[in-house]
Structure formats: C-alpha cells, structure tokens
Amino acid sequence: MTTADLVAPRRADTRAAGRTVARAIVLLLLIGYALVSLYPFLWMVSAAFKNQIEVVRGGHLIPESPTLDTLTETWDKLHFFDYFLNSVLVTTYTVVLTLAVYAAAGYAFAVLRFKGRKALSRMFVGLLFVPGVTVMLPIVILENKLGLLGTHWGLVLPFVNGGAPMSILLMTAAFSAIPGELRDSARVDGASEFRIFAGIYLPLAKPALVTVALLTAVPTWNEYLLTRVSLNDPGTYTLPLGLQTLAAENIPQYNNLMAGALIVVVPVILLLLFLQRYFVSGLVGAVKG
Incomplete structure (x- = not known):
C-alpha cells in the first residue's frame, strides 16, 4: 500500500x-x-389576544390572560367587516378579470401565429421593469376623467392592467409546454378555437392559473398606495385603509391595531397554504417553459 x-x-x-x-x-x-x-x-x-394594558406593559410573548374581546371589538365595532367585504370584492373582480384576459392572451402568444407576435410579447416582458409608482399620477388623472376615481372599479382596472406582464409570461410558458398535437387532433375533429382553448388548454394549465391567481390576489389584497390615493369615502375602504385609520388615532389602541393586522394577514396565509401545491407546480412549469 x-x-x-x-x-x-x-x-x-x-x-x-x-x-x-x-x-x-x-x-x-x-x-x-x-x-x-x-x-x-x-x-x-x-x-391580538391581549388587552391594551397588557400590550403597553410588555412582558411575555404568550398572553397572561388570553381574550377574544380584542378581535371581536375590532371586527364588530370598528367596521372591519365592511373593510373585509370591500377587499374581497376588489380582489375577486381583479383575479377573475386577470385570469380571463391574460389566459386568452397567453394562449394567443403561445399557440396562434400572427404578425408582430414576438415584438408584442417582448414588450409585455419589458413592462416588468417599469416601476408601478411612475404611472400612478397618469392613472389617477385618467380615472378622474372617466369618473372612476373613488370607486372600486377605479382600483380593479389598474390592478388588472398592472398584472399583465407577469400573467402573460406565466400563461404563455404554460401553454407553450402543452403538445401541439392535442390542438391539431381537436381541429381535425372539428373543434373551434375557443373550444380547444377552454376544453383542452385551460384544464392542463391549472397550476399556472392558480399561480397567476395567487400572484394577483396577494398584492391586490395588500395594496395601499393606489387605494389611499383613489378612495376617500370610508364606506369604500379596503382592509389596508381600515388598518391605517386605526394607526392614525390620537391614542392608538395597539391591541386593536394588531388584531386588525391579523385579520388582514390570515386570509392570505390560508390561501397560500391551501393552494401551495398548485402554486409551486405553476412556478416550476413557468421556469421550465
């Protein structure tokens, strides 16, 4: 050796x-x-499970006398149900419109052949690098001229428009990964383009659809800047604005503020946990595509 x-x-x-x-x-x-x-x-x-005195006093992370009164007070007395319902409506409309519009756009870019397809697709990808704050003022001016300023549709339409680059990118990648032979066979059987899109491509792209829905729902649910600029009627406020009204009080009730923050965060966490499997699959498919 x-x-x-x-x-x-x-x-x-x-x-x-x-x-x-x-x-x-x-x-x-x-x-x-x-x-x-x-x-x-x-x-x-x-x-969120402490009273104001215990929060101000500090102490242990685990509440000494846990109580649900803070959550119920925040939910019932501070109109958080109205804010919650407004957030649900704005987020739902935004997600539905985003999926409807950009699933069709992704199908067109991935499957159909038309003049200017590549240039238009690259333009949408380039929009990913445009900061949203740079178009804030034009959006507000346009909303005011259209009579949408101060309404929920004045939030939904800009949110849908802002989600175009990422949504089109993900949906195009997902549809491109589907074998073209499926479309050819369906065309031979006499299926229309819409039937092929709705009956074949959409079901196979379910993970991508869920991914787009989540990437649209989470920032829409948490959006504050455009919402703060657009809405001035407390009856139309969404949860982030409702939370801001608690923070702006002369003597902030920190237990109510934390309860409000918990109400804002929990639906997003539950949504991500419930759809995590599809979300990960959609991202992996987009990367491979």
Missing part, C-alpha cells in the same frame, strides 16, 4: 467533515434568520 492510498481516505474524511460543519453553520444561520423574521409576526398574533 502506497502513501497516496493512505492519504486519499484522510482527505476525503476531511472534506466530508468540512461539508458537515459548513451545513451546520448554514442551518444555524437560517434558523436564526427564521426566528428573527417570525418574532414580529408572533408578537402581532400575541397582541
């Missing part, structure tokens, strides 16, 4: 030990980052 034969296993053991140590360090750093990131959320959840 030569010296090289003895040294090689030692080097392999050293490299394996080094990799183990590196993984342990990375794991500890990730755990530390997760704890730091989760603490504000956990404090919010904790404060």
Whole structure:
C-alpha cells in the first residue's frame, strides 16, 4: 500500500467533515434568520389576544390572560367587516378579470401565429421593469376623467392592467409546454378555437392559473398606495385603509391595531397554504417553459 492510498481516505474524511460543519453553520444561520423574521409576526398574533394594558406593559410573548374581546371589538365595532367585504370584492373582480384576459392572451402568444407576435410579447416582458409608482399620477388623472376615481372599479382596472406582464409570461410558458398535437387532433375533429382553448388548454394549465391567481390576489389584497390615493369615502375602504385609520388615532389602541393586522394577514396565509401545491407546480412549469 502506497502513501497516496493512505492519504486519499484522510482527505476525503476531511472534506466530508468540512461539508458537515459548513451545513451546520448554514442551518444555524437560517434558523436564526427564521426566528428573527417570525418574532414580529408572533408578537402581532400575541397582541391580538391581549388587552391594551397588557400590550403597553410588555412582558411575555404568550398572553397572561388570553381574550377574544380584542378581535371581536375590532371586527364588530370598528367596521372591519365592511373593510373585509370591500377587499374581497376588489380582489375577486381583479383575479377573475386577470385570469380571463391574460389566459386568452397567453394562449394567443403561445399557440396562434400572427404578425408582430414576438415584438408584442417582448414588450409585455419589458413592462416588468417599469416601476408601478411612475404611472400612478397618469392613472389617477385618467380615472378622474372617466369618473372612476373613488370607486372600486377605479382600483380593479389598474390592478388588472398592472398584472399583465407577469400573467402573460406565466400563461404563455404554460401553454407553450402543452403538445401541439392535442390542438391539431381537436381541429381535425372539428373543434373551434375557443373550444380547444377552454376544453383542452385551460384544464392542463391549472397550476399556472392558480399561480397567476395567487400572484394577483396577494398584492391586490395588500395594496395601499393606489387605494389611499383613489378612495376617500370610508364606506369604500379596503382592509389596508381600515388598518391605517386605526394607526392614525390620537391614542392608538395597539391591541386593536394588531388584531386588525391579523385579520388582514390570515386570509392570505390560508390561501397560500391551501393552494401551495398548485402554486409551486405553476412556478416550476413557468421556469421550465
């Protein structure tokens, strides 16, 4: 047995030990980052089940005397049900219109052949790099001229328009991955273009549709800037504006503020947990496409 034969296993053991140590360090750093990131959320959840005195006094993360009064007061007495319903309506209309419009656009870019298709597709991709705040003033001016300023449709239409680049990109990738032979066979059987789109392509692109729906619903649900600029009637406020009214009180009730924040966050978390499998599949399919 030569010296090289003895040294090689030692080097392999050293490299394996080094990799183990590196993984342990990375794991500890990730755990530390997760704890730091989760603490504000956990404090919010904790404060939503405390009274104002216990929140101001500070103390343990776990409430000393947990109570549902804070949540019920925030929901019933501070009109959060109205804000919640307004957010549901705006988000639902936005998601439905986005799926209807950009699923059709993605099908056209992926399947149909027409002049200027590639240039138009690249233009939409380029819009991904345009900051939304740069078009805020033109949107408000246009809404005012159309009589939409201060209405929920004045939010829905800009949200749908703003989701065009990402939605078209994802739907085009999803439809491009579907074998063209399916469309050819359907055409031979006499199926119309709409029937092929609705009966074949849409069901096969379900993960992409869910992904687009989630990527549209979450920012729409949480949108504050355009909502703050557009809406001035408290009866039309969405949840972010309702939460802002709590924060703007002369003497903020921090327990109510945290309860309101919890009401805003929980539906998004539940939606992501429920549709996580489709969301991940849709993103993977878009990357492969």
